[in-house]
Amino acid sequence: MKLDEFRILFLVAGLVLTLIAASPALSLISLPRSGERFSELWLLGPEHKAENYPFNVRNMKQYRIYVGVGNQLGELAYYAVYVKFRNQTQQLPNSKMSEPSPLPPLYEFRFVLSDGKVWEAPLTFTIEGNFSLVQNISINGIVFPVNRISTWDSDRNGFYYQMFFELWLYNMTSKSFQYHDRFVGLWLNMTGS
Amino acid sequence: MISTSKLSVILTVLFLFLLPAFILRVSASSEEMATLAITQAEETVASAYEAVLEAEQARANVSELLDQLNVAGGHLAEAHMLFRLGDFDGAVHFAEISSEIGMDVKNEAEELKIEAYGSWITSLWIRIIGSIVGVIAVVFGTLLAWRVFKRRYFRQV
Numbered sequence: 001m002k003l004d005e006f007r008i009l010f011l012v013a014g015l016v017l018t019l020i021a022a023s024p025a026l027s028l029i030s031l032p033r034s035g036e037r038f039s040e041l042w043l044l045g046p047e048h049k050a051e052n053y054p055f056n057v058r059n060m061k062q063y064r065i066y067v068g069v070g071n072q073l074g075e076l077a078y079y080a081v082y083v084k085f086r087n088q089t090q091q092l093p094n095s096k097m098s099e100p101s102p103l104p105p106l107y108e109f110r111f112v113l114s115d116g117k118v119w120e121a122p123l124t125f126t127i128e129g130n131f132s133l134v135q136n137i138s139i140n141g142i143v144f145p146v147n148r149i150s151t152w153d154s155d156r157n158g159f160y161y162q163m164f165f166e167l168w169l170y171n172m173t174s175k176s177f178q179y180h181d182r183f184v185g186l187w188l189n190m191t192g193s
Numbered sequence: 194m195i196s197t198s199k200l201s202v203i204l205t206v207l208f209l210f211l212l213p214a215f216i217l218r219v220s221a222s223s224e225e226m227a228t229l230a231i232t233q234a235e236e237t238v239a240s241a242y243e244a245v246l247e248a249e250q251a252r253a254n255v256s257e258l259l260d261q262l263n264v265a266g267g268h269l270a271e272a273h274m275l276f277r278l279g280d281f282d283g284a285v286h287f288a289e290i291s292s293e294i295g296m297d298v299k300n301e302a303e304e305l306k307i308e309a310y311g312s313w314i315t316s317l318w319i320r321i322i323g324s325i326v327g328v329i330a331v332v333f334g335t336l337l338a339w340r341v342f343k344r345r346y347f348r349q350v
Contacts, residue, residue, distance in 0.1 A: 003346060010342070014335035021327030024320040076249050076259075078242045080270070108273060110266035112242055112259055114249070142274060172243060 039077070040070035041167045041182040044120075057127055057188045065186065067165055068120040071113040078170035080177050083107040083123070085137055085163050087150045093166055093183045100166050100179040106146070107139040131159040131190045150190065158191040227281035230288035231272050237295035238265050244302035253309035258298050265294035 019026075044066040045052040054063035071077050082105035086092070093101045113119050128136040134148045150159040164185035168177040241262055249255045272287035 003343070006342065006346070007339070010335060010339045014331065017331040017335065018328050021331045022324045024327075025324035028317065028320060076242075076246045076255075078239070078266075104277065106274075106277075108270045110238075110270040111263045112245065112266065114259065142278070144278070170239060170242065175239065 037073045039073060039079070039167060039169065039180055039182060040068075040118075041081070041165065041184055042068045042070075043165065043184050043186060044068065053186060055187065055189055056192055057190060058192065059130060060126055060128060062124055062126045064122060064124045066120050066122055067109070067184075068118055069111075069113060069167060070118045071115055074115050076112060076114050078112045079110070079119075079180075080168040080170075081109040082166045082168060083139060083163065084166065085134070085144075085146050085148060085161065087148045088153055088160055088162075089151075090148075092162075092164065092185070093179065093181075095181065098179065098181045100168075101164070101183075105166075106137065106144040107142065125163070127161075127188070127190070129190070131192075134161060134190065137163075158189045161188045161190060162186065163188060223281035223285075227272075227276050227284040227288070230285045230292070231269075231276060234265075234269050234272060234288040234291040234295065237292045237299070238262070238269050241265065241295040241299040241302065244299045244306070248302040248306040248309060251306045251309040252313055253302075253305040255302065255305065258302055258305070261294055261298050265291045265298060268294070 042050075043053065044050055046054075046064045048066055053065065057063060067081060069079055069081065071079075082100075084101055084103045084105055086101070086103055090103060091101050093099060107123070109121055111119055122140075124140055126138040127134055128138070128143075132150055134146055134150070136143050137146050138144070148161060150161055152158075153160050162185045164183055167180045167182040169180040170176070171178045245255050245258050245262060248258070268287045268291035272284045272291060275281075275287065276284040
């Protein structure tokens with residue numbers, strides 16, 4: 001090997017060792033997180049799986065589901081989940097306009113969640129009423145008067161209601177919760193009640 | 194002179210007449226108190242969240258604070274639900290608990306943030322100085338090794 005080739009070898013080895021020596025300081029440089037930032041919202045059935053969701057519900061019978069939220073926003077987030085109940089004619093959230101349903105919430109959850117973590121909570125509910133009128137709905141032991149009337153749905157042959165969950169996120173700029181454009185729903189067939 | 198029996202009848206009628214107004218006023222005042230307590234709890238929990246977020250960004254371990262903050266959030270949610278159901282006393286109760294926990298969390302988060310920031314600064318200096326010393330040692334070491342190597346190389350040639 002010629003001296004010039006050895007020189008290059010020494011230069012490369014020196015550069016690699018310099019980078020290793022500088023690595024403690026270089027590790028302080030944090031690159032901005034790449035990728036999409038979003039939140040997840042889901043419902044699971046009574047066995048904590050995406051199956052056997054309550055559908056044909058009966059008067060005064062207790063049902064259990066799980067509601068979950070995942071934080072992929074890159075930082076700690078403060079969430080609220082609002083539980084609402086509607087008949088077929090009442091409004092759902094408007095996904096195109098990113099607007100929540102105008103219906104008032106019944107039950108609610110509020111929690112903070114670190115980035116990359118998930119939150120889950122059980123929700124038991126009991127419906128009090130008959131196929132065409134739901135008077136009360138009990139959620140996790142709290143009774144909410146709702147008095148929702150349903151009419152016969154000829155397309156699906158039944159009397160239907162929907163329990164749905166909206167995800168809201170605390171906005172530090174406006175100092176208030178804002179609808180986070182995520183909702184999930186559970187159709188409930190009260191025909192056989 | 195009005196007799197005692199007449200006076201008691203007049204007072205009873207007056208009392209019955211004023212009672213609904215009194216009840217309404219008490220109810221309105223309970224609602225106002227509940228609104229105030231909930232607003233205060235909202236602000237406290239939100240500022241606690243912001244303090245915890247800052248502490249986390251300063252690399253403090255906030256896992257315990259998050260648990261406490263979630264308890265405060267749960268109570269605040271309970272206060273909101275009871276308020277909507279017209280249970281203003283219950284709403285005040287839960288809002289006050291939420292405020293207390295939120296305040297504790299905020300104070301602890303601020304202390305943790307200061308501690309974490311201090312240790313981060315120390316670690317920053319150690320890393321920077323360590324790196325500078327390491328780089329200087331490597332540069333001089335490589336140059337020295339190159340000179341020794343070159344001398345031996347020419348001796349052999």
